[in-house]
Amino acid sequence: MKKNTFFLIVGCIALALLLIFWYSVEIHAPLLIEIAFFVGIALVYLAKRKVTDIINDERDVKITEQATMRTMQVFWVVFCAFSIGAVMEILRVPAFPRQAIGTRPPDILPPRMMGYVQLGLLCLMIFLYVGFRIYYAKKYGDFEIDEE
Numbered sequence: 001m002k003k004n005t006f007f008l009i010v011g012c013i014a015l016a017l018l019l020i021f022w023y024s025v026e027i028h029a030p031l032l033i034e035i036a037f038f039v040g041i042a043l044v045y046l047a048k049r050k051v052t053d054i055i056n057d058e059r060d061v062k063i064t065e066q067a068t069m070r071t072m073q074v075f076w077v078v079f080c081a082f083s084i085g086a087v088m089e090i091l092r093v094p095a096f097p098r099q100a101i102g103t104r105p106p107d108i109l110p111p112r113m114m115g116y117v118q119l120g121l122l123c124l125m126i127f128l129y130v131g132f133r134i135y136y137a138k139k140y141g142d143f144e145i146d147e148e
Helices: 003-026 030-049 058-090 111-139
Strands: none
Touching: 003 030, 003 111, 058 111
């Protein structure tokens, strides 16, 4: 299996863990997510053992470096913007003289869902990394076929 396929599998496992986390909160069964977490770690370990294209040459280091840097540059802006909006939503206090209690405008995103969205964004960061990795691998010629 190629490294990019491995990262996609890890992203899918992370999304599955997010769904299991949501379900375990809904049914009030914390043991479910704890067991699922250990199963997920075992699956990642087994998948890592199947990766065949582990090469640590200068080109691979450059691709990893560029993909990581671009992922962080894009992700921190999106994550920070969401987090600032979430904090503002949580800290919103009604203006008592002008606004009666109970007439508060509806929440854009309920506080309970904000944590799920943040965990989802962290899971999707893996997919963003894979996208940048594929882009930089093509740019630096990692997908070229030798003609010997």
